Amino acid sequence: MTDDKQMAKRETDDTETLDGRRVLAPATDVLESADEYLIVADMPGASEDGVTVRLDRDELLVEGRREPLHEQAEAFVYRRVFRVPDAIDGGKITANLEHGVLTLHLPKAGEARPRQITVTVG
Amino acid sequence: MLTRWTRRRDPWLEMYDLMKEMDRIFTSAGPPSAGRARSWMPEAWPPIDVTDEGDKVVVRGDLPGMTEKDVQVTATRNSLSLAGERKVDVPEGYSVHRQERPAWKFSRSFELPTRIDVESVRASMKNGVLTIELAKHAEEKPRQITVKAS
Numbered sequence: 001m002t003d004d005k006q007m008a009k010r011e012t013d014d015t016e017t018l019d020g021r022r023v024l025a026p027a028t029d030v031l032e033s034a035d036e037y038l039i040v041a042d043m044p045g046a047s048e049d050g051v052t053v054r055l056d057r058d059e060l061l062v063e064g065r066r067e068p069l070h071e072q073a074e075a076f077v078y079r080r081v082f083r084v085p086d087a088i089d090g091g092k093i094t095a096n097l098e099h100g101v102l103t104l105h106l107p108k109a110g111e112a113r114p115r116q117i118t119v120t121v122g
Numbered sequence: 123m124l125t126r127w128t129r130r131r132d133p134w135l136e137m138y139d140l141m142k143e144m145d146r147i148f149t150s151a152g153p154p155s156a157g158r159a160r161s162w163m164p165e166a167w168p169p170i171d172v173t174d175e176g177d178k179v180v181v182r183g184d185l186p187g188m189t190e191k192d193v194q195v196t197a198t199r200n201s202l203s204l205a206g207e208r209k210v211d212v213p214e215g216y217s218v219h220r221q222e223r224p225a226w227k228f229s230r231s232f233e234l235p236t237r238i239d240v241e242s243v244r245a246s247m248k249n250g251v252l253t254i255e256l257a258k259h260a261e262e263k264p265r266q267i268t269v270k271a272s
Contacts, residue, residue, distance in 0.1 A: 027222040027223045027224070028220060028222055028223070029210070029218070029220060029221050029222060029223050030218075030219040030220040031212060031213070031216040031217065031218055031219065032216060032217050032219060033213075033215045033216045033217075034215065038213075038216060040223065041223075042186040042187065042223050042250075043186065043250075044184040044185065044186040044249060044250035044251050045184065045249050045250065045251045046249060047249055069171075069182060069251070069253070070171075070173050070175070070180065070182075071173075072173065073171070099186060099187050099188060099189055099247075099249065099250045100184075100185075100186035100187065100249045100250020100251065101186050101187040101250060
């Protein structure tokens, strides 16, 4: 079983957006089976075209944009970065957004490669 | 600095003095996990936003992972009830490194300070956000008053 530290997020995130949006970390579950890692993140209000998932070397970036729903509401960005172990096959990561929840499957085996992942809906 | 996304303040508590809220809350915590970071606590209920938008009151709630089938919305002339449940189960064969997403089972009633038109209440869910539009009763709608010079 992999040490939790390998899936730990960075302690600090100084990301700032150019349009002044607040950046918030979504509540995320990280699970592991023999075949894959499973990452599930709550991003209510995020729609498919606002979600980005990108694996670069050993860092997995998960981001979702949320537009304000009324005048007093804020626009913000859900953002979280995970350091993933080498044993992830970057080419086989899948992402699905449904009902404001983003689910990522990270199959094990193979070398990590920089890879943009397409997000499916439904 | 990672900021936790938390429940927003409920504006009704600030806007209206006469407000009775009956909450029957069943807090169900997810399975305990060594990976749960100390700053992530299970919510007692999901965040709710209430806004007065002139001729209607709009209630919004963040309910990620829930569909219209998981939520019950009941409205009377002067009250609104929301109930729902979200389970967060660990699938077979998986171990947990981190469990931050809370499970909910909530049942909550609001007494509304303005009378609403029950027939025209609309509720919908999109991207895990519940939106309930409650049109105000005709007599409660704001009316523009002309100021005359005298």
